[in-house]
Amino acid sequence: xTWWSRNTSSQSRRDLALRWVARASSVLSAAVILLIFLFxxxxxxxALANIGISRFFTxxxxxxxxxxxxxxxxLMGTVLTTLGAVVIATPLGxxxxxxxVYFAPRGLATxxxxxxxxMAGIPSVVFGLWGLVKLAPFIGQLGGSGQNLLxxxxxxxxxxxxxxMLTTCSSMAAVPPxxxxxxxxxxxxxxxxxxxxxLPAARGGIGVGILLATAxxxxxxxxxxxxxxxxxxxxxxLLDPVRTLTANIALEMGYATTAHRSILFASGLLLMGLVAxxxxxxxxxxxxxxxx
Amino acid sequence: xxxxxxxxxxxxxxxxxxxxxxxxxxxxxxxxxxSGRLELTGSSTIAPLVxxxxxxxxxxxxEVRVDVQTGGSGKGIADVRNGTADIGMASRALAxxxxxxxxxxxxxxxxxxxxxxxxxxxxxxxxQIVGIYRGESNNWSEVxxxxxxxxxxxxxxxxxxxxxxLEYFDLENPSIKADVIVGDNEHxxxxxxxxxxxxxxxxxxxAEADIQAGVPIRLLPLAAVEATTKNxxxxxxxxxxxxxxxxxxxxxxxxxxxxxxxxxxxxxDLVVSQYFVPVTP
Numbered sequence: 001x002t003w004w005s006r007n008t009s010s011q012s013r014r015d016l017a018l019r020w021v022a023r024a025s026s027v028l029s030a031a032v033i034l035l036i037f038l039f040x041x042x043x044x045x046x047a048l049a050n051i052g053i054s055r056f057f058t059x060x061x062x063x064x065x066x067x068x069x070x071x072x073x074x075l076m077g078t079v080l081t082t083l084g085a086v087v088i089a090t091p092l093g094x095x096x097x098x099x100x101v102y103f104a105p106r107g108l109a110t111x112x113x114x115x116x117x118x119m120a121g122i123p124s125v126v127f128g129l130w131g132l133v134k135l136a137p138f139i140g141q142l143g144g145s146g147q148n149l150l151x152x153x154x155x156x157x158x159x160x161x162x163x164x165m166l167t168t169c170s171s172m173a174a175v176p177p178x179x180x181x182x183x184x185x186x187x188x189x190x191x192x193x194x195x196x197x198x199l200p201a202a203r204g205g206i207g208v209g210i211l212l213a214t215a216x217x218x219x220x221x222x223x224x225x226x227x228x229x230x231x232x233x234x235x236x237x238l239l240d241p242v243r244t245l246t247a248n249i250a251l252e253m254g255y256a257t258t259a260h261r262s263i264l265f266a267s268g269l270l271l272m273g274l275v276a277x278x279x280x281x282x283x284x285x286x287x288x289x290x291x292x
Numbered sequence: 293x294x295x296x297x298x299x300x301x302x303x304x305x306x307x308x309x310x311x312x313x314x315x316x317x318x319x320x321x322x323x324x325x326x327s328g329r330l331e332l333t334g335s336s337t338i339a340p341l342v343x344x345x346x347x348x349x350x351x352x353x354x355e356v357r358v359d360v361q362t363g364g365s366g367k368g369i370a371d372v373r374n375g376t377a378d379i380g381m382a383s384r385a386l387a388x389x390x391x392x393x394x395x396x397x398x399x400x401x402x403x404x405x406x407x408x409x410x411x412x413x414x415x416x417x418x419x420q421i422v423g424i425y426r427g428e429s430n431n432w433s434e435v436x437x438x439x440x441x442x443x444x445x446x447x448x449x450x451x452x453x454x455x456x457x458l459e460y461f462d463l464e465n466p467s468i469k470a471d472v473i474v475g476d477n478e479h480x481x482x483x484x485x486x487x488x489x490x491x492x493x494x495x496x497x498x499a500e501a502d503i504q505a506g507v508p509i510r511l512l513p514l515a516a517v518e519a520t521t522k523n524x525x526x527x528x529x530x531x532x533x534x535x536x537x538x539x540x541x542x543x544x545x546x547x548x549x550x551x552x553x554x555x556x557x558x559x560x561d562l563v564v565s566q567y568f569v570p571v572t573p
Contacts, residue, residue, distance in 0.1 A: 063449075066466060132483070132486070136483075137487065140486065140487055143441065144443055145443045145486070147472045225475060229471070229473065230475075231471065241471065241472060251448040252448060252449065252450060255336065255449075255450030
């Protein structure tokens with residue numbers, strides 16, 4: 001009896017300790033994000049106060065050493081490369097997930113899934129190097145160097161493909177089996193079951209996966225820097241070079257001083273805002289998967 | 293038995309290791325008890341090299357701490373003037389109003405024009421290069437080459453090689469019409485190697501190492517001088533710049549020792565590994 005009560009009391013003491021450890025770690029992680037945000041805000045403050053947000057959109061060009069600070073071409077670069085990558089990766093990722101879950105033989109599906117998981121782990125600089133040395137010269141046959149919007153979209157899409165596919169896989173696996181059986185009982189073939197039952201039921205999870213992939217594409221730096229051409233102009237065709245906000249920070253932070261440096265931090269703040277918006281939308285979707 | 297087996301190579305290592313260190317240090321022998329702290333600031337081009345040299349210097353003199361910080365050549369010079377730093381690093385010659393300081397060259401960096409190795413063009417004049425970079429010539433046939441579109445590879449603003457290039461050809465950065473903007477030398481070389489009609493400019497040391505490794509690029513001569521590290525070293529190649537350490541009138545003993553060490557043959561391998569060309573003062 002004594003043994004029992006001591007044991008339970010020590011259990012609860014352990015629970016208490018665990019609870020505090022968990023609390024402390026969660027406060028710490030939240031604090032890190034908050035501190036990064038405050039740091040960005042502090043570093044960006046001189047630019048926001050002295051130069052003003054409006055000049056980021058109205059200056060004639062981006063020549064920081066000549067005090068011209070137009071961020072629009074780079075904002076366009078980020079938005080276009082991200083959209084392009086999502087447009088390419090979404091159908092590929094969906095098709096691969098559908099094949100993997102509903103059509104592939106079981107043994108093959110397992111290995112295929114592992115292969116895609118491996119792909120998710122490839123460092124981005126490796127994708128960039130491949131894009132720079134192999135893909136860009138190939139696309140360069142269409143003219144120019146091949147370092148352009150199209151190449152950046154393709155490389156980015158390969159990088160976010162695993163995210164789209166793996167989240168789609170797991171949300172399709174979470175569709176209640178009764179629904180599938182119901183479909184089969186109605187005499188639907190497998191494709192109809194997938195199209196009319198699984199996809200609508202898993203829509204919320206798939207959407208979240210696409211949004212996560214979008215956030216990753218927005219933040220990607222090295223691979224895009226290596227294949228996008230990095231000329232600060234609004235592109236007029238897929239074969240024009242672009243510079244993204246992240247590539248701009250990576251290219252210029254090394255030597256930037258005073259106002260220029262501060263503007264780079266402001267563009268970092270802009271990126272963080274962009275990713276936060278995407279994450280927020282993902283969160284809303286996750287909470288009400290069937291309404292959107 | 294076991295002990296001997298381990299000890300044997302260990303002793304051998306000690307002997308050979310000592311032999312290697314002994315030879316050069318015996319020349320600069322009367323400084324075994326150097327101690328103190330050195331502050332260096334300045335050019336981000338020189339900083340990686342000096343950091344490597346400083347590591348080796350600290351190994352030789354365990355009591356010495358060398359602190360290397362960047363911030364550009366201008367900051368290096370300003371910090372030496374107002375005494376914040378013991379030694380400044382400047383990847384350019386001193387301006388007229390900076391003649392109160394003393395320079396100590398430790399290496400030279402040459403910038404060469406590169407094209408794809410399949411491009412038969414023998415040489416470009418300065419006017420032709422300026423025309424290409426301003427977007428006035430867009431096809432190699434306009435400068436005596438094959439009928440091939442020119443892809444202009446340019447560096448991101450603030451890069452050291454970019455400054456040397458712009459200054460040598462007297463160009464303003466906003467006037468340049470680039471097709472690709474690259475970050476570092478390797479990025480530039482890989483871009484030119486992958487594009488038959490490309491032209492770019494990179495550090496000659498890096499380009500030479502890559503050409504030896506079989507990368508399909510070619511260094512063009514400039515003003516009839518072959519672009520080789522040898523010609524950069526002997527000063528005949530025109531598009532180059534000195535990598536200098538800068539001190540005020542009377543540097544301390546430790547600073548003098550460190551500068552002498554930076555200029556000695558002991559660190560030439562480090563200079564070469566950073567793709568610069570050693571100079572002997």
